[in-house]
Amino acid sequence: MDIKLTINGKEIEVPQGTMLLDACRKAGADIPTFCYDPDLKLAGSCRMCVVQPQGWRNLVASCVTPAQNGMVIDTESPDVVEARKVVLELMLTRHKLTCHTCEKDGDCNLQDYCYRYGVTESRFEGKIHNLFKDDSNPFIERDYDKCVMCTRCVRACEEITGARAINVMDRGYHAHIATAFDGELEDSPCVFCGQCIMVCPVGALTSKIAAGKGKPAQNEKVLTTCTYCGTGCTLELNVKNDEIVGVTSNRDAEWSPVNKGALCVKGRFGWDFVNSPERLTTPLIKENGEFRPASWDEALDLAAEKINGIKEKYGPDSLSMFSSARVTNEENYLAQKLMRAAIGSNNVDHCARL
Amino acid sequence: MAQEYRVLLEHADKINPESAADYVKVGGYKGLEKARSMNPKDLTEEVKKSGLRGRGGAGFNAGMKWSFVPQYPETKYVVCNFDEGEPGTYKDRIICQKNAQALLEGMAICGHAIGSNNGYIYCRGEYPFVVEMLKKAIGNAKESGALGEFNIEVRMGAGAYVCGEETALIESIEGHRGEPRFKPPFPGVEGLWRMPTVVNNVETFACLPYILTNGADWFAGIGAKSYPGTKVLTLTGDIENPTYFEVPTDYLLRDVIYELGGGVKGGKKLKAVQVGGTSGAFIPPQNIDTPIDFDSMSAIGAALGSGAVFVMDESRDIVDTINRIAKFFEHESCGQCTPCREGTHRCKEIMEKINTGRGTLKDIENLKVLARVMQKASLCGLGQAAPIPITSTLEHFEYEYLRKLM
Ligand SMILES: Cc1cc2nc3c(=O)[nH]c(=O)nc-3n(C[C@H](O)[C@H](O)[C@H](O)COP(=O)(O)O)c2cc1C
Ligand code: SF4
Ligand code: SF4
Ligand code: SF4
Ligand code: SF4
Ligand code: FES
Numbered sequence: 001m002d003i004k005l006t007i008n009g010k011e012i013e014v015p016q017g018t019m020l021l022d023a024c025r026k027a028g029a030d031i032p033t034f035c036y037d038p039d040l041k042l043a044g045s046c047r048m049c050v051v052q053p054q055g056w057r058n059l060v061a062s063c064v065t066p067a068q069n070g071m072v073i074d075t076e077s078p079d080v081v082e083a084r085k086v087v088l089e090l091m092l093t094r095h096k097l098t099c100h101t102c103e104k105d106g107d108c109n110l111q112d113y114c115y116r117y118g119v120t121e122s123r124f125e126g127k128i129h130n131l132f133k134d135d136s137n138p139f140i141e142r143d144y145d146k147c148v149m150c151t152r153c154v155r156a157c158e159e160i161t162g163a164r165a166i167n168v169m170d171r172g173y174h175a176h177i178a179t180a181f182d183g184e185l186e187d188s189p190c191v192f193c194g195q196c197i198m199v200c201p202v203g204a205l206t207s208k209i210a211a212g213k214g215k216p217a218q219n220e221k222v223l224t225t226c227t228y229c230g231t232g233c234t235l236e237l238n239v240k241n242d243e244i245v246g247v248t249s250n251r252d253a254e255w256s257p258v259n260k261g262a263l264c265v266k267g268r269f270g271w272d273f274v275n276s277p278e279r280l281t282t283p284l285i286k287e288n289g290e291f292r293p294a295s296w297d298e299a300l301d302l303a304a305e306k307i308n309g310i311k312e313k314y315g316p317d318s319l320s321m322f323s324s325a326r327v328t329n330e331e332n333y334l335a336q337k338l339m340r341a342a343i344g345s346n347n348v349d350h351c352a353r354l
Numbered sequence: 355m356a357q358e359y360r361v362l363l364e365h366a367d368k369i370n371p372e373s374a375a376d377y378v379k380v381g382g383y384k385g386l387e388k389a390r391s392m393n394p395k396d397l398t399e400e401v402k403k404s405g406l407r408g409r410g411g412a413g414f415n416a417g418m419k420w421s422f423v424p425q426y427p428e429t430k431y432v433v434c435n436f437d438e439g440e441p442g443t444y445k446d447r448i449i450c451q452k453n454a455q456a457l458l459e460g461m462a463i464c465g466h467a468i469g470s471n472n473g474y475i476y477c478r479g480e481y482p483f484v485v486e487m488l489k490k491a492i493g494n495a496k497e498s499g500a501l502g503e504f505n506i507e508v509r510m511g512a513g514a515y516v517c518g519e520e521t522a523l524i525e526s527i528e529g530h531r532g533e534p535r536f537k538p539p540f541p542g543v544e545g546l547w548r549m550p551t552v553v554n555n556v557e558t559f560a561c562l563p564y565i566l567t568n569g570a571d572w573f574a575g576i577g578a579k580s581y582p583g584t585k586v587l588t589l590t591g592d593i594e595n596p597t598y599f600e601v602p603t604d605y606l607l608r609d610v611i612y613e614l615g616g617g618v619k620g621g622k623k624l625k626a627v628q629v630g631g632t633s634g635a636f637i638p639p640q641n642i643d644t645p646i647d648f649d650s651m652s653a654i655g656a657a658l659g660s661g662a663v664f665v666m667d668e669s670r671d672i673v674d675t676i677n678r679i680a681k682f683f684e685h686e687s688c689g690q691c692t693p694c695r696e697g698t699h700r701c702k703e704i705m706e707k708i709n710t711g712r713g714t715l716k717d718i719e720n721l722k723v724l725a726r727v728m729q730k731a732s733l734c735g736l737g738q739a740a741p742i743p744i745t746s747t748l749e750h751f752e753y754e755y756l757r758k759l760m
Binding site: 058083094168 | 720731
C-alpha cells in the first residue's frame with residue numbers, strides 16, 4: 001500500500017514502511033547523514049538527518065522515522081538548519097581540524113557539510129579529547145580526535161566482518177571507540193579487513209599503507225578484480241602518476257557485485273608489492289645452479305618438453321597438477337582440463353585443500 | 355483545608371508488604387480476581403476508561419498503551435519500571451515498601467490484559483534492600499497462589515539514570531549497554547527481546563487493583579479530570595516536612611509546600627520550586643497556585659514528572675544549582691546522540707564559566723541556542739529535557755545569571 005506525503009512542497013508516493021530519508025531523497029532533497037549506512041543496521045544517533053514534519057514539536061531523524069500518510073515535511077526549515085549547524089559545531093569543537101594533511105580531505109562528510117552550511121568554526125569553546133590511539137598495527141591509523149562517534153565502524157565490524165573487535169567504551173562525552181579493555185587492534189579479534197575504514201565518514205580511520213602517497217579523493221580510480229583468491233572481490237585501485245598508491249572500496253553492487261566493497265586484509269592492504277623492485281618481471285630458467293631471465297615462449301617450451309619427457313618415460317600418472325585458489329574458476333577448470341585431456345592424468349589437486 | 359488522600363498508601367505500616375495474606379485481609383487480590391473474570395479487551399477498556407495515565411513521567415494513558423500490543427505473538431512481557439533515577443524521587447520505593455503486593459497484583463492484571471505471564475521488575479541499583487523485600491513478596495504471593503500462572507523476576511540496574519528510559523531499560527535487561535532505542539517501533543510492538551512489551555511505572559501498576567476493585571468511574575472521579583487519581587509526592591530541599599504524601603491530583607502546589615510541607619524551612623521566603631525531578635522546570639512563586647496534575651503543570655511550562663518536589667528558599671543561588679544540574683546530565687548522558695553527548699558537556703562548561711564569574715552575554719546566547727537544539731533534536735527524553743532547568747531559570751531568574759557575568 002502506498003502512502004502520500006509532501007516534501008518541500010512536492011507531493012510524492014512511497015510504499016508503506018519507507019523511511020523519511022528515502023522519501024526525501026526520492027523527492028530530490030539532499031539530506032546530510034553521518035551514522036546512516038544503507039548496508040548497516042540503523043542507529044539514528046548522529047541527528048544530522050533531522051527534518052521538520054509540519055505541526056510536530058520536535059524535529060525527527062529522517063533515517064529512522066517511517067513516512068506517514070499526509071505528512072508535510074520541510075527538509076531545510078530554519079529549525080532544521082539551526083540543528084544541523086549546531087550538530088556540526090559540536091563536532092568541530094572537539095575535532096582535530098587538520099584537513100590540509102588529512103587522508104580524507106575532499107571526501108569527508110564533516111568537511112562537506114561544514115562547507116554546505118557555512119560553518120567555519122564553532123561558537124562553543126573546547127579542546128580535542130586526545131583520543132589519538134597510538135596503535136602499533138601496520139595497517140590502520142586510529143585517530144579518534146577526528147571521530148564523530150557515528151558507530152558505523154562498530155556496526156561494520158560486527159555486521160559485515162563478524163569480528164566484533166571494537167565497540168563503544170565509556171559514556172556521555174567520554175564515550176569513544178575502543179577494543180576490549182581499550183587495547184590495540186592486534187590484541188583484539190580484529191582481522192584487519194579495513195571495513196571500518198570503508199564506512200568511516202571522516203578521517204578517523206585511514207590506511208597506514210597508503211598514507212602520504214596521495215589523498216584518495218584526488219587519486220584516479222581503476223576498478224579491478226583482486227588477484228589474491230578466487231572469490232573475485234572488486235577493488236578500486238588508487239592510481240597516481242601510473243603507480244598504484246592505494247586500494248579503496250567501491251560499494252556499488254553493480255560494480256562490486258561479489259563483495260559490495262568489503263575486502264580482506266590482503267586485498268585492502270597487500271598491494272604495495274606491485275611496485276617492488278624485487279618483483280619478478282620475467283620467467284627465470286635455472287642453469288648450472290643459477291637463475292637467468294627468459295622469455296615466456298622459451299620458458300613454456302622448456303616446461304612442455306620436460307613434461308612430455310617425463311610422461312614418455314614414466315607414464316602420465318607420474319605427473320600431477322597443483323592448482324591455486326588465486327586463479328579464477330575458469331582458470332582452474334582449464335588447469336584440470338590440461339591435466340586430464342592433454343597429459344592424461346587425474347592427479348589434480350588444489351591449494352585450498354591443504 | 356487540603357488533606358492527603360491515601361489510596362495506595364492507605365494501609366501503610368499496618369500490613370507486612372511481603373505478606374500476600376496481610377494484603378488479602380485489607381481487600382487485596384480482589385482486583386486481579388475481577389480482572390481475570392473479564393475478557394482482556396474489556397479489561398483494557400475499563401483501564402482506559404478510568405483515565406489512568408502513566409506515573410513515570412510521560413503521562414500516557416495506560417489502557418491506551420496496552421491496546422497497542424498485538425494479540426498474536428505468544429511471548430509478551432510486562433515490565434515494571436522501578437529505576438527511580440530522578441534525584442529527589444523515592445515514591446516508588448515507598449510504594450514498594452508499604453504496599454508491594456499491590457504492585458505485583460497490578461502487573462498480573464496487566465498480564466491478563468495483554469496475554470502475558472512474564473513479568474520483570476527493573477529495580478534501581480541503589481535499592482538492593484528493596485530487591486530482597488520484593489523477592490520475598492513475590493515468593494509469598496506465588497506460594498499463596500494469588501498470582502496464578504503469572505511470574506515476576508526482579509532485575510537490578512547499575513546506577514545509570516538513563517536506564518529509567520523504557521527502551522534503555524529494555525536494553526539493560528537484555529544485557530546490553532544502557533542506550534535508548536529510537537522509536538518507533540515502540541515497546542508495545544517491539545520491546546524486550548523484540549517481543550511486545552508493556553512498560554509501566556511502579557505507581558501506575560499499583561493503581562490498577564484499586565481501579566478494578568472500585569470501578570473505573572470511581573477512579574476517574576478522583577482529582578483532576580484529565581489526570582485522575584492520586585499521586586505520591588516526595589518533598590525535598592528547604593522544607594519543614596521533607597517527607598512523602600499521597601494527594602489527589604487536583605491538589606495545589608502551594609498546598610503541597612505550605613500545608614503538607616509545613617512551609618519553607620525556617621520561615622524563609624520561597625525562591626523557586628522544581629517539580630518532577632532534575633529535568634523539571636524551576637517554578638517561580640507566582641506560579642505555585644497550580645494543581646499538580648500533568649496538564650496543569652504543562653500549562654505553566656513545567657512537568658509533574660515523577661512527583662518530586664524540590665523547594666529552594668530565598669538564599670539559594672540559582673546559577674550554582676543549575677551548574678550542579680548541568681553536571682548531573684553531563685554525567686548521565688549515554689553518549690549515543692550528538693546533541694546530548696556534546697551538548698550536555700558544553701552546557702556544563704558554560705554554566706561553570708558563568709557560575710565562576712567568567713561568563714558573558716554571548717555565553718547566555720550560546721546556552722539558549724544549544725538548549726533549543728538539544729530539545730528539538732536529541733534522540734531520547736534525557737537530552738530533550740536536560741536543558742529545561744536552564745531555559746526555565748533563564749526565563750524566570752535571568753537576573754541571577756546577569757549579575758554573575760563578567
Ligand atoms: C531519561 C529518562 C529517565 C526516565 N526515568 C524513569 C524512571 O526512573 N522511572 C519511570 O517510571 N519512568 C522513567 N522514565 C519514563 C519511561 O521512559 C516511561 O515513559 C515510563 O516508564 C512509562 O511508564 P508509565 O506510562 O507508567 O509512566 C524516564 C524517561 C527518560 C527519558
Ligand atoms: S576528518 Fe574531515 S574535517 Fe577532519 S581533518 Fe580530515 S578532512 Fe578535515
Ligand atoms: S579492520 Fe575489520 S576486523 Fe578490524 S576493527 Fe576494522 S572492521 Fe573490525
Ligand atoms: S571512527 Fe569513524 S566510523 Fe567509527 S565512530 Fe568514529 S567517525 Fe564513525
Ligand atoms: S539524548 Fe542523551 S541519553 Fe538520550 S540517546 Fe541521546 S545521548 Fe543518550
Ligand atoms: S543519519 Fe539519521 S541520525 Fe544519523
